[in-house]
Amino acid sequence: MLLAPAALLLLLIVVYPIGKLFYNSFFDMRLSGGQGSKFIGLQNYADMMKDTAFWDATLNTVIITVVTVPGALLVGLGLALLANLPFKRQWPVRLALLLPWALPLAFAGLIWAWFFHTEYGFVNDVWSRFGGEPRMWLLSPVSAFAAICIAIIWKASSFMALILLAGLQMIPKSLYEAAEVDGASKWQQFTQITLPMLMPSIVVALIFRTITALQTFDIPYTMTKGGPGNATETLAMYIHKTTIDYLDVGYGSTLAVGMFVLSLILTAVYLRHISKQESA
Amino acid sequence: MNGGIFSGARLRFFAAAIVVINGFFPAVWILLTSFKTSTELYRKPITYLPQEPTLQNYVTAAFEQPLFQVFMKNSVVVAFLSTVVSLLVASFAAYAIARLNLKNRQLILTAIIASSMFPLVTLLVPLFETMRAFG
Numbered sequence: 001m002l003l004a005p006a007a008l009l010l011l012l013i014v015v016y017p018i019g020k021l022f023y024n025s026f027f028d029m030r031l032s033g034g035q036g037s038k039f040i041g042l043q044n045y046a047d048m049m050k051d052t053a054f055w056d057a058t059l060n061t062v063i064i065t066v067v068t069v070p071g072a073l074l075v076g077l078g079l080a081l082l083a084n085l086p087f088k089r090q091w092p093v094r095l096a097l098l099l100p101w102a103l104p105l106a107f108a109g110l111i112w113a114w115f116f117h118t119e120y121g122f123v124n125d126v127w128s129r130f131g132g133e134p135r136m137w138l139l140s141p142v143s144a145f146a147a148i149c150i151a152i153i154w155k156a157s158s159f160m161a162l163i164l165l166a167g168l169q170m171i172p173k174s175l176y177e178a179a180e181v182d183g184a185s186k187w188q189q190f191t192q193i194t195l196p197m198l199m200p201s202i203v204v205a206l207i208f209r210t211i212t213a214l215q216t217f218d219i220p221y222t223m224t225k226g227g228p229g230n231a232t233e234t235l236a237m238y239i240h241k242t243t244i245d246y247l248d249v250g251y252g253s254t255l256a257v258g259m260f261v262l263s264l265i266l267t268a269v270y271l272r273h274i275s276k277q278e279s280a
Numbered sequence: 281m282n283g284g285i286f287s288g289a290r291l292r293f294f295a296a297a298i299v300v301i302n303g304f305f306p307a308v309w310i311l312l313t314s315f316k317t318s319t320e321l322y323r324k325p326i327t328y329l330p331q332e333p334t335l336q337n338y339v340t341a342a343f344e345q346p347l348f349q350v351f352m353k354n355s356v357v358v359a360f361l362s363t364v365v366s367l368l369v370a371s372f373a374a375y376a377i378a379r380l381n382l383k384n385r386q387l388i389l390t391a392i393i394a395s396s397m398f399p400l401v402t403l404l405v406p407l408f409e410t411m412r413a414f415g
Contacts, residue, residue: 006373017406082295096303111306
């Protein structure tokens with residue numbers, strides 16, 4: 001009985017739209033044309049397989065995931081280790097750790113786009129002070145990609161650091177005292193105690209990060225709108241463009257199913273990890 | 281905990297500075313920018329601290345943008361409603377899952393986690409359609 005409201009809500013905002021999504025993916029539904037929808041079977045899926053824009057967007061999404069997930073983990077681990085030092089005043093450090101996470105994604109994207117701005121950006125200002133020629137960071141594919149990854153890593157490392165800091169504080173101090181007595185070096189303490197004890201937190205943080213990274217939308221959208229050309233367009237942005245800008249609902253649904261399958265595979269990996277942990 | 285590399289107070293301060301600058305820098309930049317005049321914003325070389333600090337931008341945003349108050353109200357309403365609804369629904373469900381001996385507890389939990397991992401953009405299409413239907 002008590003589950004009924006939650007079940008109803010899930011049914012209404014998750015199950016029904018997913019069903020509708022699969023249903024739509026078999027239709028030719030272009031809202032711009034004015035003609036109604038027509039059942040075309042698997043034609044949309046065949047189109048998707050041949051669509052180079054789809055594969056480019058998928059590749060971009062995978063690159064962003066592969067670069068930013070380990071990147072955010074390393075930066076986040078560094079921040080968590082620094083923030084875990086015994087400070088007299090904890091709150092400035094804690095607040096600084098929390099702030100990037102609390103900022104809306106689109107807001108972070110806009111700030112970083114402003115930083116990388118060719119004429120009025122902070123990055124070019126520092127760059128030219130060190131003798132570099134001002135660059136158009138967001139207008140060349142490679143540097144635009146790098147700029148987006150930096151922004152995502154900055155934003156995501158905050159979440160990583162919060163989870164890892166919680167993990168660090170769960171490690172009993174007595175372990176370090178014992179290691180100290182046995183004459184272990186700081187580095188040995190880090191690799192033999194901190195890292196293994198932190199592993200469960202690292203795995204959880206990595207999995208959550210991977211799944212959010214696959215859905216990357218806001219930061220590239222606000223920084224480059226996918227440009228130059230389609231060089232930084234992610235899968236989520238391509239779906240958005242197809243559906244909202246081109247009003248091609250049928251094909252947009254098919255793309256969304258493609259993305260759903262991609263995240264389903266990762267979710268399955270995640271759930272397997274959880275059930276393994278529970279049975280262990 | 282292992283203070284080895286950063287045992288000295290000065291090094292600890294250095295560590296805190298890294299974390300604080302990393303976290304605060306963009307927000308502080310935006311705050312400083314908000315006090316700049318629009319001509320200063322497009323001046324080269326760029327300025328770090330506002331040269332002629334002004335509150336004009338805040339006045340413009342609060343009183344001269346007809347939609348600002350509407351946006352504010354919308355955000356507050358959305359935040360309030362979604363918090364209340366999800367708190368109500370989730371607390372019922374959480375109580376049921378935690379306290380009652382349900383047969384398919386694991387299945388229910390799995391379903392909830394799986395649904396939260398669903399890429400939201402993919403729901404955009406059906407929700408967009410629903411929205412169009414509402415006009």
